[in-house]
Amino acid sequence: MKTILGSRVRDKITGFTGIVTGRCEYISGCNQALVAPSAKEDGTLPDSHWVDEQRLDRLDDSLVALDNGATPGFDRAAPKR
DSSP: OOOOTTEEEEETTTOOEEEEEEEEOOTTSOOEEEEEOOOOTTSOOOOOEEEEGGGEEEEEEEEOOOOOSSSOOTTSOOOOO
């Protein structure tokens, strides 16, 4: 799987589906993806789960992409007083 972040995937074993929102690469090569499922009908959010990448099938070619320009995260220095 080339690009995994933002991909819609399904676990081959459990059928669990969602969007990959994180990825962890291990020295052992058993890389994992954090799969976040859609909200339930009542609006509650089910838990995300870490799944071994080799268990995942991409469901389509679309990617969820976020513009982090306004809130870039930790790549900027903390505010100073």
